[in-house]
Amino acid sequence: MGWDEIKKARSRLSREEGAIIRDWGGRVPIALIYPNSYYIGMSCLGVHAIYRLLNSYGGVVCERVFWEREHQARRLSPLSLESQRPLSDFAVLAFSISYEVDYINVVEILKASGIPLYAADRDGGHPLVIAGGPCVTANPLPLSPFFDLLCIGEAEPIVPPMLPVLAEGIGGERGGLLGALASLPGIYAPQHHSGTPVVRQWAKDLDDFPVASTILTRDTELGGLYLVEVGRGCNWGCRFCLASSTFSPTRFRSMGSLIAQAEEGLKYRGRLGLVGPDVADHPQIEEIVVRLRQMGAGLSLSSLRVRPLSRIVLRELAKGEAQTIALAPEAGSPRLRRLIKKGISEDDILKAIDRVAEMGVKQLKLYFMIGLPSETDEDIEEIIRLVISGKSILDRKQSGTRIILKAAPFVPKAGTPLQWLPMAPLAVLNHRLSLVKNSLQPKGIKVKSESPAWSEVQAVFARGGADVAGALAALEEVSLSGWRKAVAKCQLDVDFYAHQRWPTGQRLPWVIIDSGTKKGHLELELNRALSG
Numbered sequence: 001m002g003w004d005e006i007k008k009a010r011s012r013l014s015r016e017e018g019a020i021i022r023d024w025g026g027r028v029p030i031a032l033i034y035p036n037s038y039y040i041g042m043s044c045l046g047v048h049a050i051y052r053l054l055n056s057y058g059g060v061v062c063e064r065v066f067w068e069r070e071h072q073a074r075r076l077s078p079l080s081l082e083s084q085r086p087l088s089d090f091a092v093l094a095f096s097i098s099y100e101v102d103y104i105n106v107v108e109i110l111k112a113s114g115i116p117l118y119a120a121d122r123d124g125g126h127p128l129v130i131a132g133g134p135c136v137t138a139n140p141l142p143l144s145p146f147f148d149l150l151c152i153g154e155a156e157p158i159v160p161p162m163l164p165v166l167a168e169g170i171g172g173e174r175g176g177l178l179g180a181l182a183s184l185p186g187i188y189a190p191q192h193h194s195g196t197p198v199v200r201q202w203a204k205d206l207d208d209f210p211v212a213s214t215i216l217t218r219d220t221e222l223g224g225l226y227l228v229e230v231g232r233g234c235n236w237g238c239r240f241c242l243a244s245s246t247f248s249p250t251r252f253r254s255m256g257s258l259i260a261q262a263e264e265g266l267k268y269r270g271r272l273g274l275v276g277p278d279v280a281d282h283p284q285i286e287e288i289v290v291r292l293r294q295m296g297a298g299l300s301l302s303s304l305r306v307r308p309l310s311r312i313v314l315r316e317l318a319k320g321e322a323q324t325i326a327l328a329p330e331a332g333s334p335r336l337r338r339l340i341k342k343g344i345s346e347d348d349i350l351k352a353i354d355r356v357a358e359m360g361v362k363q364l365k366l367y368f369m370i371g372l373p374s375e376t377d378e379d380i381e382e383i384i385r386l387v388i389s390g391k392s393i394l395d396r397k398q399s400g401t402r403i404i405l406k407a408a409p410f411v412p413k414a415g416t417p418l419q420w421l422p423m424a425p426l427a428v429l430n431h432r433l434s435l436v437k438n439s440l441q442p443k444g445i446k447v448k449s450e451s452p453a454w455s456e457v458q459a460v461f462a463r464g465g466a467d468v469a470g471a472l473a474a475l476e477e478v479s480l481s482g483w484r485k486a487v488a489k490c491q492l493d494v495d496f497y498a499h500q501r502w503p504t505g506q507r508l509p510w511v512i513i514d515s516g517t518k519k520g521h522l523e524l525e526l527n528r529a530l531s532g
């Protein structure tokens with residue numbers, strides 16, 4: 001245990017407001033592990049929500065754990081933030097996983113902590129190892145050999161029935177405890193799975209579970225904001241979208257609940273971050289932003305739809321000193337926007353940019369995907385042309401707004417209508433990203449892109465089966481070359497998982513999950529996508 005790490009944890013705690021420090025006596029100690037850095041994890045509302053939820057039970061003490069670069073570099077065992085204890089001291093390790101690529105860190109954390117990696121090698125003397133998160137909900141298979149339990153759906157309906165069973169059985173015989181937990185809703189226990197698909201769970205009424213910043217710190221990406229979750233799910237149903245499929249149905253918090261949370265948040269921060277995949281579609285969004293501005297709040301929205309883009313919302317955002325507006329056309333050509341069911345025209349996009357120009361924000365982020373199914377170089381030319389048209393509008397209006405184009409490779413996700421389609425080959429992606437960069441950067445448009453090679457790793461985890469775990473376990477160095485060596489050693493078929501089109505009749509690795517969406521509906525949407 002490093003004294004440096006203890007000092008660092010205490011120093012972080014001293015800069016926080018809202019951390020919950022509890023005595024361990026008689027309580028079930030749960031480590032809530034975010035498998036990435038404190039800087040990233042503390043801007044993830046899911047971490048705040050689960051921390052608050054678990055610590056709301058008198059019989060639980062929940063402490064946070066993060067995975068920093070220095071842990072990685074020196075294979076250091078991470079300590080909990082609140083009491084600086086190692087993971088082996090906890091009864092339960094609960095991983096909250098936001099992104100597939102963090103699966104690598106999950107394995108590194110277990111290895112560095114000296115806890116047997118495979119669930120089959122652990123017994124009642126070891127912590128119970130659990131995970132949840134959107135990618136785990138969609139397809140838990142790549143992690144399944146490592147975990148005792150995987151949570152399918154949202155924490156709020158899953159955790160309450162789980163805790164009494166845990167509290168009663170945690171020190172006893174492991175098989176009996178797992179058997180009891182496996183019978184609860186939303187629990188996938190790989191070693192005790194009956195074969196019946198696990199039904200995804202979701203909170204019926206979000207007002208029952210307020211989700212907002214629980215701990216305030218400046219040491220995080222969104223540290224200047226008090227974050228409030230506005231809703232979950234999205235009505236637009238874009239065919240590639242994991243947020244839409246894993247958080248359906250669309251639910252919004254009531255205006256009353258949001259205003260109450262905002263009042264609380266304004267005690268700590270002058271600016272509020274309204275979070276959700278579809279914030280702008282809240283039925284009372286205009287009233288909400290006007291009210292929040294009247295309360296003196298600065299505002300930031302995590303997402304805005306190109307259409308409808310309310311002038312009132314934009315005006316209040318501008319008055320609330322929003323610095324950046326993000327819009328996601330996703331594709332440049334009408335044909336590809338139809339394929340993904342984006343539901344917006346070029347006219348909608350240019351009108352939205354025109355409205356943003358009137359606001360005078362500093363930055364406009366435009367999100368696009370590269371390598372969508374059936375994409376050609378001509379579709380990329382359409383992205384370039386569209387963005388140049390957008391820039392002309394901003395220049396003409398002398399708004400001073402800078403465009404940043406963010407390009408990410410299309411990665412097929414489990415549970416979406418495009419789950420059967422392949423990711424484009426890396427050479428094609430690299431070529432098309434070069435086209436975008438070479439055309440737009442000389443015109444003063446910044447282009448940021450996700451790495452195609454790491455996106456391929458993401459694709460393997462997104463559509464992978466349990467055999468992917470072997471490559472994760474074999475990883476000796478966290479790098480692309482380390483991953484490729486592990487893949488070669490385990491003879492993992494990366495091409496199959498990332499780059500092949502699968503027939504719709506093929507058995508999918510995640511068939512053990514009942515997402516709530518019928519296969520027939522996904523197939524229908526796929527056929528609609530491909531028929532233009």
Ligand code: SF4
Nearest residue numbers: 234237238241244277
């Ligand atoms: S609008 Fe955004 S959040 Fe909604 S389905 Fe489309 S991509 Fe997903």
